[in-house]
Amino acid sequence: MVPAVPTLPVRFSEACERNKEPILLVLRDWLPPRARVLEVGSGSGQHAVHFARHLAGLQWQPSDRAEYLGDLRERISLEGRRDLAPGARLADPIELDVDRTDQWPQGPYEAVFSANTTHIMAAASVPCLLAGAARVLAPDGLLLLYGPFLGGGVPTAPSNAAFDAHLRSLDPTMGVRNAQVFTEQARSLGLEALADGAMPANNRILVFRKRGAVHSSIDISSVSHLNNVDDAGLIIDKVDNSTVALAETIEVRPARELFRQ
Numbered sequence: 001m002v003p004a005v006p007t008l009p010v011r012f013s014e015a016c017e018r019n020k021e022p023i024l025l026v027l028r029d030w031l032p033p034r035a036r037v038l039e040v041g042s043g044s045g046q047h048a049v050h051f052a053r054h055l056a057g058l059q060w061q062p063s064d065r066a067e068y069l070g071d072l073r074e075r076i077s078l079e080g081r082r083d084l085a086p087g088a089r090l091a092d093p094i095e096l097d098v099d100r101t102d103q104w105p106q107g108p109y110e111a112v113f114s115a116n117t118t119h120i121m122a123a124a125s126v127p128c129l130l131a132g133a134a135r136v137l138a139p140d141g142l143l144l145l146y147g148p149f150l151g152g153g154v155p156t157a158p159s160n161a162a163f164d165a166h167l168r169s170l171d172p173t174m175g176v177r178n179a180q181v182f183t184e185q186a187r188s189l190g191l192e193a194l195a196d197g198a199m200p201a202n203n204r205i206l207v208f209r210k211r212g213a214v215h216s217s218i219d220i221s222s223v224s225h226l227n228n229v230d231d232a233g234l235i236i237d238k239v240d241n242s243t244v245a246l247a248e249t250i251e252v253r254p255a256r257e258l259f260r261q
């Protein structure tokens with residue numbers, strides 16, 4: 001007998017189900033209207049479908065390595081063609097291994113998003129992700145990275161330390177990345193740290209902006225979503241170490257969920 005409901009792809013992430021709503025709240029605050037977004041390492045595609053169903057005008061491009069593409073394409077074709085938010089579009093997934101310069105699409109994108117990938121990809125691939133994002137982002141475009149991170153002025157949760165040890169025991173090239181090292185790599189590639197927000201289950205979202213337009217007249221007192229400038233200093237991972245640099249790199253926009261500790 002033919003089932004009335006198509007069988008869902010094998011790949012399914014419980015974690016995605018738990019974190020898709022908190023991440024959506026952050027994306028709502030940061031993405032400009034009608035943003036073109038490239039997602040790196042889309043995995044099961046649950047994030048792509050959820051965001052395209054809730055963010056009007058969103059233009060979302062999922063991607064992953066070859067071994068994930070079959071399931072990803074299946075989910076997008078089964079779930080990603082209905083109930084989309086007004087004006088939203090979910091493109092067919094493309095193959096993208098961050099190491100393969102030739103697989104990166106042209107862009108430009110207003111944002112590059114990736115969840116739970118930096119601790120899974122090899123350490124040597126992390127700079128490839130940053131460099132690729134820097135290449136395809138439009139000036140002022142955002143890189144948003146969700147997942148576990150260590151360091152950067154945030155106390156290490158025992159669960160993240162244990163997760164890091166577990167990953168390294170499986171494969172020494174994997175591991176939970178240090179946010180401060182990450183932020184310094186990003187800066188060297190033209191990506192300024194904007195925010196480091198706490199998320200459920202000891203995860204974080206790191207937000208970077210591709211240096212582009214001039215941001216010369218930001219009034220630090222108007223950055224109302226931050227608790228205070230000292231908090232902002234922590235959030236920015238102390239990379240800048242100066243309020244002036246901080247003022248230059250902070251986007252003045254509501255980000256209440258992102259900065260709720």
Ligand SMILES: C[S@@+](CC[C@H](N)C(=O)[O-])C[C@H]1O[C@@H](n2cnc3c(N)ncnc32)[C@H](O)[C@@H]1O
Pocket residue numbers: 013016040041042043044047064065068096097098099114115116117120121122125
């Ligand atoms: C734990 S899964 C996360 C999937 C999905 N983003 C999520 O949140 O459920 C890790 C993802 O990282 C991707 N990944 C690992 N190395 C990669 C690389 N070099 N280039 C692109 N994606 C990579 C995997 O293919 C996989 O989709």
